[in-house]
Amino acid sequence: MRIGIxxxxxxxxxxxEGWARAGHEVALGGRSQVKAEKLAERLGHSMLAVPPREVVIGRDAVLLAVSWDGVEDTLNSVGASDGVLDGTPLIDPTNAVAHGVGTLLTGYGESMAGRIARLAPGARVVKAFHLFPADQWTSPPNGGQSHVTVAMCGDDETALHVVGELVRDVGGIPATLGALDRVRQLEEVAGFVIGLAFAGFDPNSAVPQVPSVDRRTSS
Ligand SMILES: NC(=O)c1ccc[n+]([C@@H]2O[C@H](COP(=O)([O-])OP(=O)(O)OC[C@H]3O[C@@H](n4cnc5c(N)ncnc54)[C@H](OP(=O)(O)O)[C@@H]3O)[C@@H](O)[C@H]2O)c1
Structure with missing residues (x-):
């Protein structure tokens, strides 16, 4: 795939790094061209550093890897309101949560993914990759022996499929929770995990071990 970051x-x-290692072409860019060039050089794998507008043109998927409060500026800088991302799977990994507390900073009932969908008309927004620390994708615990589930929300089946493949490429198992009207629930989970971790509790111990239902035999 041709991926923009x-x-x-x-x-x-x-x-x-993970996607380039899996054989994809990765072009990245941000508000600092110097930082983009340094990162591309550090990561190698023929990674391209390009101006932000070029990051989003002609890509099979685009990852919006900026701080939540930089989302609007970033999307404006690429001309998202003009529809340049129309039809493109746009991955939203952002966490708009208070540092060390976990409360959501979006307005009541609002979601970051919903905000991004409004700022980038036509983009096929998929919420994914927001729950695990970044090093999960480069140096996973246990050498990557235990696969993690990446819960996702999105409205477009094709985009969910594309992002699901990108999840598999870095060692995760994609799981669609629902459409974007359910994404606030997924964003709250990040706040739940962060809140408990900073309070000194293991978030994994705060959820019950419920057996998964085999959908092939449950009907
Ligand atoms: N790191 C993780 O483990 C992790 C895991 C899951 C999800 N996330 C989410 O992924 C996103 C990126 O996280 P990160 O850890 O990569 O953050 P980071 O290392 O702090 O990088 C933030 C990026 O956002 C850019 N940025 C910040 N404000 C901006 C603005 N106003 N306009 C344009 N660009 C702006 C920064 O540009 P400059 O360098 O020029 O400031 C930088 O490229 C965040 O939303 C975070 O919640 C992170």
Whole structure:
């Protein structure tokens, strides 16, 4: 695939490296061209550093790897309101949560993915990759022996399929929770995990071990 990454920070580096290693062409860019070039050089794998507008043109998927409060500026800088992302799977990994507390910073009932969908008309927004720390995709615990489930929300089946493949390419198992009208629930989970972790509790111990239902035999 031809993948574009907006952002040059920790998550951009981790997923960019993972996808390039899986054989995809990765182009990345952010508000600092110098940072984009340094990151591309550091990661190797023929990674391209390009201006933000070029990151989004002609891509099979675009990852929006910027801080939640930089989302609007970033999408404006690529001309998202003009429809440049129309038809493109746009991955939203953002966490608009208070640092160390976990409360959501979006308005009551609002979601980041919904906001992104409004700022980028026509984009096929998929919420994914927001729950695990970035190094899950480069140096997973147990050497990657235990696969993690990446819960996703999105309205477009084709985009969910594309993002699901990108999840598999970095060692995850994709799981669609529902459409974008359910995404606030997924964003709240990040706040739940962060809140408990910073309070000194293992978030994994706060959810019951419920057996999964085999949908092939449950009907
Ligand atoms: N790191 C993780 O483990 C992790 C895991 C899951 C989800 N996430 C989410 O992924 C996103 C990126 O996280 P990160 O850890 O990669 O953050 P990071 O290392 O701090 O990088 C943030 C990126 O956002 C850019 N940015 C910030 N404000 C901006 C603005 N106003 N306009 C344009 N660009 C702006 C930064 O550009 P400059 O360098 O020029 O400031 C940088 O490229 C966040 O929404 C985060 O919640 C991160």
């Amino acid at each position: 907006l952002g040059t920070g920790t998550l951009a580096a981790a997923l960019g």
